[in-house]
Amino acid sequence: MADLKTTFVGLSLRSPVIVGASPISRRIENIQAVEEAGAGAVVIYSLFQEQIEIETRDVDEALSVGSETFPEALTYFPKLQHAGPKEHVMWIEKTRKRVSIPLIGSLNAYSVGNWVNYAKQLESAGCDALELNLYAVQTDPQKTSSAVEEEALAVISSVKNAVNVPVVVKLSPFYTALANFARRAVEAGADGFVLFNRFYQPVVDVETESLSTKIIYSSPNERHLPARWIAILSAQLEVDLGASTGVHSGKDAAAYILAGAKTVQTASCILQRGVEVVKRINSELADWMDSKGYESVEHFRGKLDSKSVSDPFAFERAHYIKALLS
Ligand SMILES: Cc1cc2nc3c(=O)[nH]c(=O)nc-3n(C[C@H](O)[C@H](O)[C@H](O)COP(=O)(O)O)c2cc1C
Structure with a gap:
């Protein structure tokens, strides 16, 4: 029988299947259920920079005189004021006591700031990474x-300097020079x-002639771009990669x-079909x-990465031309 054990950034996992950051982790019962179903780890839904900044400012002041410095957060994240970062941390502490699989905390941020604390x-609340x-x-x-990249690199080093646990960066495919x-x-x-991180676009509704926010779940066809990278x-x-x-x-x-991935995260599939899918994906x-x-996972991991495939250009422009001409 195949052994699903693997490691990721120094964590020992019993399976490469990780529950991705999503509302699944908003309930401890769900985390217990995915632990029972055999998940390797759970990424807790994100703590957003905006949540922390709203809390650390005097909210009254931010809502009046200071609002011009913070307009997007105040207009679009009114609910965040009620979902405070302190509650988020306390909730992780509580969860940590109830499950034993690795918990990965998620920070969703775009610039350096005091929120790094x-x-x-x-x-301290018990996140393993x-x-x-x-x-x-x-x-x-x-x-x-280059200014965008410098800012992102500064965020990475400030978080890394603040903690002892491993720091994993959830990348976007939209860098000019990703490598x-x-x-x-x-x-x-x-x-x-x-x-990669998956993005949700504002949806233009032609009936109401307004914008709406819609979550559209992923399909397996979307795995080809992350797999290529x-x-x-x-x-x-030399570092570990997760999908x-x-x-x-x-x-x-x-x-x-x-x-070449060491782990695979899943969110849409669980949100659509329930926590039992973790067991099915494992089996x-x-x-x-x-x-x-x-x-073992290491037995075949990276068998098709760009240094191991027989065609050295399989992941480059030549593949695009071949696909269009075929
Ligand atoms: C409803 C929903 C909420 C999500 N919340 C977060 C989040 O808080 N932080 C984050 O980094 N990713 C979040 N994601 C993105 C997922 O973690 C994942 O990267 C993305 O959905 C792609 O994986 P999938 O194809 O398995 O859905 C969310 C996804 C969904 C569908």
Whole structure:
């Protein structure tokens, strides 16, 4: 029988299947259920920089005179004032006492600030690692890509300097030079990466002629872009890579591991079908490994990364031309 044990940024996991940051982790019962179903770890839903900044300011002042410095947060995140970061930390402390699988805290941030102290608090609350989601929409035409990258690297090093647990960066595919950014992120202190963050766009509703916010769940077809970059970075970097997006079956998990991932996160599939899917993905992965004669995850991990495939250009422009001409 295939052994699903693996490691990720120094954590020992009984399975590479990790529950991604999402509302699944808002209930302790869910975390207990995915632990029972065999998940390797759980990423707790994010603590947002805006939540912390709203709390650390005098809210009254921010709502009146200071609001022009903070307009987006105050307009679009009114609910965040009621979901305070202190409650988030206390909730993790409580969860930590009830489950024994590794818990990964998630910080969703875009610039350096005092909020970094919360990285330390997540660690003290019992998080075994931190995942840093650097989501930002860069709309300023005066801001250069190097300024954007410097800012992101500063966030990584400030979080890394604040904690002793491993820091994992949840990457976006929208960097001009992703391989270069990833290398510099390692220099800034990233212990590993998760590829990729998945974005939700405002939806234009033609009936009401307004914008709405809609969560559209992923499909397995979306795994090809993260898998391509995992295959590329796996050959370049010494740090661990985890996959996120489109894991709905054991074969999706196997595909990512073949590309070089040490772990695979799943969120959409659990939100759609319930926590039991963790058990199914684990058993499908184990069955697939048995059918191929693989005894462990390391036995086949990276077999299709960019240094191991027979065609050295398989992940580069040549593949695009080949696909279009075929
Ligand atoms: C409802 C919902 C809430 C999410 N919340 C977070 C979050 O708090 N922080 C975060 O980094 N990612 C969040 N994500 C993104 C997931 O962690 C994951 O990266 C993404 O959904 C792709 O994985 P999937 O294809 O398995 O859904 C959320 C996703 C969904 C669907």
